[in-house]
Amino acid sequence: MEVQQTINSVNGVDIDVLQNTVNNIKQDPDLGKCRFHVQNKWIDGNHNRTTITSFYGAKQENKHKQIFELDADEPPVLAGEDNAPNPVEHLLNSLAGCVTTSMVAHAAVRGIHLDEVESEIEGDIDLQGFLGLSKDVPKGYTDIRIKFKVKSDEENTERLKSLAEYSPVFNTLIHGTNVDIKIERK
Amino acid sequence: MEVQQTINSVNGVDIDVLQNTVNNIKQDPDLGKCRFHVQNKWIDGNHNRTTITSFYGAKQENKHKQIFELDADEPPVLAGEDNAPNPVEHLLNSLAGCVTTSMVAHAAVRGIHLDEVESEIEGDIDLQGFLGLSKDVPKGYTDIRIKFKVKSDEENTERLKSLAEYSPVFNTLIHGTNVDIKIERK
Numbered sequence: 001m002e003v004q005q006t007i008n009s010v011n012g013v014d015i016d017v018l019q020n021t022v023n024n025i026k027q028d029p030d031l032g033k034c035r036f037h038v039q040n041k042w043i044d045g046n047h048n049r050t051t052i053t054s055f056y057g058a059k060q061e062n063k064h065k066q067i068f069e070l071d072a073d074e075p076p077v078l079a080g081e082d083n084a085p086n087p088v089e090h091l092l093n094s095l096a097g098c099v100t101t102s103m104v105a106h107a108a109v110r111g112i113h114l115d116e117v118e119s120e121i122e123g124d125i126d127l128q129g130f131l132g133l134s135k136d137v138p139k140g141y142t143d144i145r146i147k148f149k150v151k152s153d154e155e156n157t158e159r160l161k162s163l164a165e166y167s168p169v170f171n172t173l174i175h176g177t178n179v180d181i182k183i184e185r186k
Numbered sequence: 187m188e189v190q191q192t193i194n195s196v197n198g199v200d201i202d203v204l205q206n207t208v209n210n211i212k213q214d215p216d217l218g219k220c221r222f223h224v225q226n227k228w229i230d231g232n233h234n235r236t237t238i239t240s241f242y243g244a245k246q247e248n249k250h251k252q253i254f255e256l257d258a259d260e261p262p263v264l265a266g267e268d269n270a271p272n273p274v275e276h277l278l279n280s281l282a283g284c285v286t287t288s289m290v291a292h293a294a295v296r297g298i299h300l301d302e303v304e305s306e307i308e309g310d311i312d313l314q315g316f317l318g319l320s321k322d323v324p325k326g327y328t329d330i331r332i333k334f335k336v337k338s339d340e341e342n343t344e345r346l347k348s349l350a351e352y353s354p355v356f357n358t359l360i361h362g363t364n365v366d367i368k369i370e371r372k
Contacts, residue, residue: 012231017265032313040282042303045198050279065268072283079203082251087284093236096226097258098273117228127218140358144365149372172326176362179330186335
């Protein structure tokens with residue numbers, strides 16, 4: 001006899017799995033404490049490579065299914081070979097992925113169905129800051145704009161914005177975070 | 187007759203190219219104003235894909251040598267298929283790449299030679315924030331730590347920290363930035 005299993009899925013998100021994680025963290029908040037980590041190795045010039053193998057969460061180290069490698073480079077105008085996105089483009093990618101996933105997953109648990117989600121993300125950086133040409137010019141992004149196009153029922157539009165705003169990357173960027181840099185000799 | 191060209195390179199960074207960019211921006215600061223942009227498309231569940239084709243800088247749109255695609259997914263505990271790094275790991279990658287490139291390039295123009303640069307970046311997120319289980323818990327990263335191991339002359343160590351701190355992603359994260367989200371129906 002074949003046992004049939006029904007997956008309770010909205011927007012392709014398995015609601016039972018997500019609800020199970022939520023319930024576990026409700027009962028034991030320490031299960032929600034995560035430590036994400038990556039390693040980076042300089043290759044040459046403006047080219048470097050990040051490796052991601054695992055993360056800490058649910059009170060244990062969790063191995064990814066595979067090892068992820070991500071390269072960064074710079075375009076020729078910044079003396080790079082343009083072999084990969086540059087780090088500030090990688091930042092926009094992380095934001096794009098995070099607001100999208102946050103919107104889709106939070107919509108799913110509320111029973112809001114989405115058919116299509118696309119977005120354009122852009123941000124402003126004045127290189128005078130990074131290059132040390134002016135102390136008055138910020139070195140990082142000053143403004144980032146996200147424009148979503150979503151196929152869903154009209155009544156959901158305003159609500160989806162507040163769901164996207166659950167995004168951890170969005171919140172890290174609008175509130176800022178502590179970043180500590182230590183350098184040791186090898 | 188063969189014309190020989192000498193590349194003035196430190197740490198694999200072509201100093202003449204970088205110095206040329208610096209001089210151009212000094213003369214005309216508008217050349218330094220950049221607008222980076224990416225597009226993202228939701229695939230299914232927690233899986234989405236970012237495409238990067240060009241950026242605005244030096245008063246024009248600059249096409250990348252190739253189209254870059256970056257995927258984001260989530261691990262099984264967050265109802266994903268673990269096909270790609272998740273967005274908060276992508277954020278650490280962008281920071282890793284940026285502090286490394288900033289250190290290497292700023293060292294190069296100051297004549298500081300580096301032999302090897304490796305780093306480990308980790309950051310803390312409590313999922314109670316993202317999951318909406320507690321309003322007192324921040325949704326984003328609260329603390330990020332970067333540990334560099336650098337092979338270079340001993341006298342450079344402290345100076346390299348201040349050069350890494352030119353990083354645009356580092357500065358975006360410690361100071362925060364405006365992020366505006368708009369949603370249109372498709």
